[in-house]
Amino acid sequence: MNWRLLMATWLMVFMQGVAHAAVEEAVVQLQTANGVLEGTLLVPEAKRGMPVVLLVAGSGPTDRNGNQPGLHHNALLQLSGALAQYGIASLRYDKRGVGRSMSAAPREEDLRFEQYAADVRDWVKWLAWDKRFGKVTVIGHSEGALLGMLAARQAKVANFVSIAGPGRPADQLLQMQLATQPAEIQSMALPVIERLKRGKTVEPVNPALQALFRPSVQPYLISWFKYDPAKEIAKLKMPVLVVQGTADIQVEEEDAWLLGAANQRATVVSIDGMNHIFKKSVPDRAQNWNTYTQPELPVMPELIAILAKFIRQGGKLD
Known part of the structure; x- marks a missing residue:
């Protein structure tokens, strides 16, 4: 079932029906075989069995709040706080090797995409042990969407959400990005x-390609390139x-439709101006990039309302 942006009148009605909640914040840790991961748990004042989301950050050295150097x-900090006002708990965490999860950093040559996916899976299992929470929803942002897809098949996940998730394998995306480079670099x-x-x-x-393809990062790229997001999302049963937006x-609208077409259970929502x-931004690259440092x-409240309704209604928007 495919949706366009929900009407503003519906949005306002839905938001008016939600009372602001008191929120508890706690720093939590996940013990892994290769170090400790740290995150922040936001828990609204609600009844036992409240819904909870795990927020999975995108590529690069991204921390629990969605930031990089x-x-x-x-973005993830704001998303977490906004969901709490709808009675939805959330956990966001520093990726392995980032922020307070620095001690869990592997050597670059030993890192694999599956390790990041295993971290998502283990956080889901960690949340499942907490009796305050009911159903777990995984929300993956950008590259985190693919990580969430892999983890959702390995742990008990009630709902899955992709926000700005690519619909094509990483090697194809990299080729698309290189298309703007000089012919010499492409060759x-x-x-x-x-x-x-x-x-x-x-x-x-070649020294000109060291930043992208240095030998120590190649094993990770190989492990990442083998996954097709459209094929992985097709395997999800929730x-x-x-x-x-x-x-x-960074990610085209076509990617969302590729993901939506791959899974009959998927609902696709396009948010104008996100x-x-x-x-909220515009397509102009300079103005758009300016928002990344503000x-x-x-x-956008439209995003919060859509996520809250999907989670609170058990994976439905109608």
């Missing part, structure tokens, strides 16, 4: 991508929500 926007990079896609490492690597300059970090900008 030089990119401070607090050097594309054969490397093709070989990595086949599971083969490449040495030596309700699925795919959300995409029309002002996203960019990659859930903020933490005072709120996440």
